[in-house]
Amino acid sequence: ETPHCLVHTMEVEESSTHPTTALREFGCEQNLLSRPDGSASFVQGDTSVLAGVYGPAEVKVSKEIYDRATMEVLIQPKVGLPAILSLSAGHTRFSLFYLCPVSLLLSRRYKASLCVSVCLCVQGPQLLACSLNAACMALMDAGLPMRCLFCGVTCAIDPEGHIHTDPTAAQERESRAVMTFAIDSAERRVMMSSTKGSFSVSELQQCIAVSQRASGKIFQFYRDSVSRRYSKML
Amino acid sequence: MAAGYNHSVEPLLKYRIRVKKENCRPDGRELGEFRTTTLNIGSVSTADGSALVKIGNTTIICGIKAELTAPPVDAPNKGYIVPNVDLPPLCSSRFRPGPPGEQAQAASQFIADVIESSQVIRREDICIEKGKLCWVLYCDIMCLDYDGNILDACIIALIAALKNVQLPEVNINTETELAEVNMKQKKHLNITKHPVGSSFAVFDDTIIIVDPTAEEEELSTGMITVVTDENEKLCAVHKPGGTALSGEKLQDCISRAITRNREVSKLINEVMQSAKLK
Amino acid sequence: MRETPLSNCERQFLLTAIKEKKRLDGRQTYDYRNIKITFGTQYGCCIVDLGKTSRVLAQVSCELVAPKENRPTEGILFFNLELSQMASPAFEPSRQSELLVKLNRQLERCLRNSKCIDTESLCVVSGAKVWQVRVDVHVLNHDGNIMDASSIAAITALCHFRRPDVCVQGEEVTVFTPEERDPVPLSIYHMPICVSFSFFEQGTYLLVDPCEREERVMDGLLVIAMNKHREMCSVQSSGGIMLLKEQVLRCSKIASVKVAEVTELINKALENDKKARYVFEFL
Numbered sequence: 001e002t003p004h005c006l007v008h009t010m011e012v013e014e015s016s017t018h019p020t021t022a023l024r025e026f027g028c029e030q031n032l033l034s035r036p037d038g039s040a041s042f043v044q045g046d047t048s049v050l051a052g053v054y055g056p057a058e059v060k061v062s063k064e065i066y067d068r069a070t071m072e073v074l075i076q077p078k079v080g081l082p083a084i085l086s087l088s089a090g091h092t093r094f095s096l097f098y099l100c101p102v103s104l105l106l107s108r109r110y111k112a113s114l115c116v117s118v119c120l121c122v123q124g125p126q127l128l129a130c131s132l133n134a135a136c137m138a139l140m141d142a143g144l145p146m147r148c149l150f151c152g153v154t155c156a157i158d159p160e161g162h163i164h165t166d167p168t169a170a171q172e173r174e175s176r177a178v179m180t181f182a183i184d185s186a187e188r189r190v191m192m193s194s195t196k197g198s199f200s201v202s203e204l205q206q207c208i209a210v211s212q213r214a215s216g217k218i219f220q221f222y223r224d225s226v227s228r229r230y231s232k233m234l
Numbered sequence: 235m236a237a238g239y240n241h242s243v244e245p246l247l248k249y250r251i252r253v254k255k256e257n258c259r260p261d262g263r264e265l266g267e268f269r270t271t272t273l274n275i276g277s278v279s280t281a282d283g284s285a286l287v288k289i290g291n292t293t294i295i296c297g298i299k300a301e302l303t304a305p306p307v308d309a310p311n312k313g314y315i316v317p318n319v320d321l322p323p324l325c326s327s328r329f330r331p332g333p334p335g336e337q338a339q340a341a342s343q344f345i346a347d348v349i350e351s352s353q354v355i356r357r358e359d360i361c362i363e364k365g366k367l368c369w370v371l372y373c374d375i376m377c378l379d380y381d382g383n384i385l386d387a388c389i390i391a392l393i394a395a396l397k398n399v400q401l402p403e404v405n406i407n408t409e410t411e412l413a414e415v416n417m418k419q420k421k422h423l424n425i426t427k428h429p430v431g432s433s434f435a436v437f438d439d440t441i442i443i444v445d446p447t448a449e450e451e452e453l454s455t456g457m458i459t460v461v462t463d464e465n466e467k468l469c470a471v472h473k474p475g476g477t478a479l480s481g482e483k484l485q486d487c488i489s490r491a492i493t494r495n496r497e498v499s500k501l502i503n504e505v506m507q508s509a510k511l512k
Numbered sequence: 513m514r515e516t517p518l519s520n521c522e523r524q525f526l527l528t529a530i531k532e533k534k535r536l537d538g539r540q541t542y543d544y545r546n547i548k549i550t551f552g553t554q555y556g557c558c559i560v561d562l563g564k565t566s567r568v569l570a571q572v573s574c575e576l577v578a579p580k581e582n583r584p585t586e587g588i589l590f591f592n593l594e595l596s597q598m599a600s601p602a603f604e605p606s607r608q609s610e611l612l613v614k615l616n617r618q619l620e621r622c623l624r625n626s627k628c629i630d631t632e633s634l635c636v637v638s639g640a641k642v643w644q645v646r647v648d649v650h651v652l653n654h655d656g657n658i659m660d661a662s663s664i665a666a667i668t669a670l671c672h673f674r675r676p677d678v679c680v681q682g683e684e685v686t687v688f689t690p691e692e693r694d695p696v697p698l699s700i701y702h703m704p705i706c707v708s709f710s711f712f713e714q715g716t717y718l719l720v721d722p723c724e725r726e727e728r729v730m731d732g733l734l735v736i737a738m739n740k741h742r743e744m745c746s747v748q749s750s751g752g753i754m755l756l757k758e759q760v761l762r763c764s765k766i767a768s769v770k771v772a773e774v775t776e777l778i779n780k781a782l783e784n785d786k787k788a789r790y791v792f793e794f795l
Contacts, residue, residue: 033567033598033652033653034564034565034653034655035565035598035599035600035601035653035654035655036598036653039598046553048552050598050652051598052597052598052652054597054601057514057601058514074596074597074598076594076596076598076650078557078569078571078648078650079571079573079646079648080648081592081594090339090343091343094336094339094340094343094474095474095475097336097474097475098474098475098476099474099475100475101475102455102456102475102476102477102478115597115601117596117597117598118598148478177351179471182475184478186478187478187480189478189479189480190473190478190479190480190481190484191473191475191476191477191478192473192474192475192476193458193471193472193473194472194473194474195351195468195469195470195471195472196347196350196351197351198351198352198353198463198467198468198469199467199468200466200467200468201466201468201485201488204468204471204484204488205481205484205485208481208484209481
C-alpha cells in the first residue's frame with residue numbers, strides 16, 4: 001500500500017478589514033510517513049515542523065495511569081541532542097502534553113498509550129504555533145476521536161504598541177512581548193496561552209481577539225486541505 | 235498510591251454541585267478567596283538569601299546562593315539567574331524519587347520565564363566586569379508540603395528571597411587581575427519589579443476558583459496562572475492546555491490577579507520592615 | 513510502545529518468497545529502491561527517501577571551538593544519528609540501544625575514518641580556534657536499510673553545506689554573515705557511500721537494500737562503504753554469519769556499481785539545487 005501524499009499550500013492574503021490578522025503563506029502535507037498512525041508536516045513562513053502520532057496502543061505497566069490514557073510527547077530538535085532542549089522547544093513539549101488530552105476523547109481509554117512525536121525541521125520563529133498546527137493535523141490524520149480541533153497563533157507587540165500576527169524572526173526579536181495562543185475550533189476560545197515579556201490587559205485582549213480572527217483562516221485551511229485530500233481519494 | 239482512588243467521575247460531580255449550590259468550597263472558602271498566606275524571610279542562614287512561604291498547607295522554601303563566574307559569551311554584560319524547582323517525594327505521595335518529573339520541569343521553566351519577562355532583576359546589574367566576571371544566582375525552590383497552587387507560592391518565595399539577598403562588594407585588582415571580595419561591604423540587590431502570580435482552577439468554564447488545593451487541582455479541568463507586576467502590567471498568562479476559556483472569563487481572572495498583587499506586595503513589605511527592625 | 517511481532521506464517525512467507533527470488537515490493541534481488549534526494553531551505557539540510565517509505569534527514573551545522581590538544585591544526589567532525597520514535601514505535605527515546613550504537617559507529621567509520629573531508633582546512637587559528645562540523649542524522653520513517661539512507665543523506669548534506677567565511681587579523685577572528693560574504697563549501701576529497709547486503713538461510717540468499725520486513729528475517733548483514741573510485745572505506749559484517757571470500761568479493765563488485773549510480777544521483781541533485789538557488793537569487 002503506497003501512502004497517499006498531498007502537498008498543498010495556500011496564501012493567506014492581508015485582508016483590508018482586519019489589517020492585523022495577516023498570516024504568511026503556509027502549507028501542509030498529511031500522511032507522509034508510513035510507520036506512524038498519523039503524520040503531518042506544517043510549514044509556516046521559515047518554520048517547518050514534522051509531527052507523527054502513534055496510538056492508541058498497549059501501555060507499559062510502569063507508565064500506566066489507572067483512569068486515563070498515557071500521553072507522551074517527544075521533541076526532536078534538528079540540531080543537537082533531544083535531551084537538551086532549547087527553551088522554546090521545551091515549551092512546545094509541555095504545551096502539547098497538556099493540550100492534546102483536552103482535544104482528544106481520551107478519558108475512557110484506560111490502559112491505552114498515545115505518543116506524539118514532533119521533529120523540528122527548521123527552527124524558525126513561532127515554533128510553538130507551528131508545532132501545534134502540525135500536531136493537530138497529525139492527530140486528525142491518525143483518525144483519533146476528537147472533541148475539537150486546535151490551532152496555534154503567535155502575536156508580537158512591537159515597542160510602539162502595534163500588534164503583528166505571525167511575526168518574522170526580526171519582528172520577534174525587536175518586539176516587547178510575544179504571545180502564543182491555542183484556539184479551539186468549536187467556540188474559538190483560548191485553550192492554551194504562553195506569553196513572554198510584559199504587556200497591559202487591553203493589549204492582551206486585543207491579541208486574543210486578533211488570534212481568534214486569525215484562527216478562522218487556519219481552520220479554513222485545515223478544512224480545505226483535508227477535503228482536497230479526500231476528494232482525490234474518492 | 236494514596237492520592238488515588240477517590241478520583242473518578244462521582245466526586246467531581248458532587249464537588250461541582252455543592253460548589254454551585256452553596257457558593258462555598260469544602261474548606262469553607264468562597265470561590266475568589268485565597269488561603270492564608272504567611273511569609274518568613276532569612277530562614278536559611280547558610281544561603282545568601284532565603285524565604286519560606288505558606289499558602290494554606292502548601293509550603294515552599296527558596297534559597298539563593300550566589301557564586302562568581304564568567305559571563306555568557308553571547309551577552310558579556312549580563313549575569314545569570316538560574317531557578318530550579320524541586321518537588322521531592324517528601325512533599326506529596328504523587329512524586330517519586332529520581333530525576334525531576336514533568337511538573338517540576340514545567341514549574342522551573344515557568345519561573346525562569348517569569349524572571350525573564352518581568353525583569354525582576356536587570357541581568358546587567360549582576361555583572362561585575364564586562365566579559366570577565368559576573369554573579370550567578372542559583373535560586374533553589376523546594377516544596378516541603380504540596381497542597382496545590384505551588385506556582386504562586388514559588389513566585390512569592392523567589393521575590394522575598396531575592397529581596398533578602400546581600401551580595402558582598404567585589405573589585406578586580408588591576409595588577410593581579412584577580413577578584414577581591416570585600417565581605418564587610420554588603421549590598422541588597424536592585425529589585426526593579428515585583429511580580430505576583432495568581433492561579434485559578436477551571437471546572438468546564440462554569441466555575442473558576444482561585445488558589446486551588448491539591449484535591450481541587452486534581453478535579454479541575456484546567457489551570458491558569460496570571461502574573462502581574464505592581465504597575466498592573468501582565469508578565470505572564472500561563473495556561474498549559476485544559477478547558478478553553480473565553481476572553482471575558484480571562485478578564486475576570488486578570489482583575490482578581492491585580493488585587494492579589496496588592497495584597498501580596500503589602501505582605502512582603504510588612505515582613506521586610508519587621509525583619510529590618512530586628 | 514512495543515513493536516508488533518512478526519508472525520510465524522509471515523516469516524515463512526517472506527523466506528519462501530526470497531527462495532523463489534521474489535521480493536515483497538516486486539524488486540529483483542540486486543535492485544535498489546528508488547532514491548529521492550531533496551534539500552531544505554537552509555544550507556546543509558538534506559532529506560533522502562528510499563522508495564516511498566524509508567526517510568532520513570541530515571542537517572549539518574558548524575561552530576567555532578578550541579581544537580583537540582593532540583591535533584591543534586585540525587577541525588572536528590561530529591556525527592550524531594538519532595532514532596526518533598517517529599520512525600518506529602519500537603525506538604525508545606533516550607536509550608542507547610545496540611542498533612543505535614552500531615549505526616553511529618558505522619557512520620563514523622564511513623565518513624570520519626575514511627578521511628573524506630579535509631579537516632585541516634577547517635582550522636582557523638592553529639591551537640586556538642577550529643570549526644566543529646556537526647552532522648545530525650534523524651531517521652524519520654524506518655522501513656529498512658537506515659544505514660545506506662543515513663550515509664547518503666550525511667555525505668550529501670556535507671557537500672551541500674556552506675560554512676560562514678572568516679577573516680583572521682592577528683588574534684581577532686571575524687565571522688561574516690551570509691549577507692556580508694558568501695559562505696564557503698567544505699573541501700571534500702571523495703564521497704564514501706554505504707551499501708547493505710542482507711543474507712538469508714546462512715548466506716545462501718542475498719538481497720541488496722533490504723526493507724524492514726526483510727531485515728527482520730535476515731541472518732546476517734554486510735555493509736560495505738565505498739567511493740566511486742572503487743576504494744573500500746569500511747567493511748562490516750554483523751549477525752554472526754560466516755561468509756566465503758567469493759561472497760564478499762561479489763558483494764564488493766555489486767557495491768561498486770551501486771555506488772557509481774548513487775554518486776551520479778547525488779551530483780545531479782546538488783547541481784539541480786544549485787541552479788534552483790541561482791534562479792531564486794536573481795528573481
